[in-house]
Amino acid sequence: MKYTDKKIYLASKSPRRRELLRQVGVEFELLMLRSDPARGIDVSEEVLPGEDPQAYVARVAREKGAFAWKVLQMRRQPLRPVLTADTTVTIDGEILGKPANREEALAMLGRLSGRTHQVLTSVAIHAERVAEQVTQVSDVRFATLTPAQIQAYCATTEPYDKAGGYGIQGLAALFVEHIEGSHSGIMGLPLFETARLLRKAGYPV
DSSP: OOOTTOOEEEOOOOHHHHHHHHHTTOOEEEOOOOOOTTTOOSSOOOOOTTOOHHHHHHHHHHHHHHHHHHHHHHHTOOOOOEEEEEEEEEETTEEEOOOSSHHHHHHHHHHHTTSEEEEEEEEEEEETTEEEEEEEEEEEEEOOOOHHHHHHHHTSSGGGGSGGGOOTTTGGGGGEEEEESOHHHHHTOOHHHHHHHHHHTTOOO
16 A cells, blocks of 8 residues: 555654654654553553563564554544564563663663673554564673773663663663674664565555
């Protein structure tokens, strides 16, 4: 299907994903899903028992997309492709979510110090007759960090709204020795894979 207004819906609160889409000229309208437990959650991001990181990140992105598409239909909004994504950080097969406090952030950065971890971002596109998804995996190696470096970073606001407790687009770029994979994927949206999915949904990129 061709979309005449050349716009998609982005069902994500991430400012990094908005920046990345603007970087490649993709016009979008935000479609926000509820994530406040007090008001109800549209899609649960809890890890299911026995769920490995790749299955987890793919499920969350897929469920967000499917739910957002239903929301469009219920609201009778113009139908355009819906883009959803989810990112997680994993080391030793364990998912590292967003740190809830300073202690968790300190522990996460200490665990990543001097080691290679994986950043997984799954991207899903939902549109009429199209439901496509891809999960991109990048390896990230941190330098060995001193306790003072970790303390200083955790004194900033950066670690607390990001999986794994760091953002590569910010001060934590100083920690990264080597990347194998997608820099934009580590930020939260692998642009090469995303563009390919959008083209499949009839959106020109």
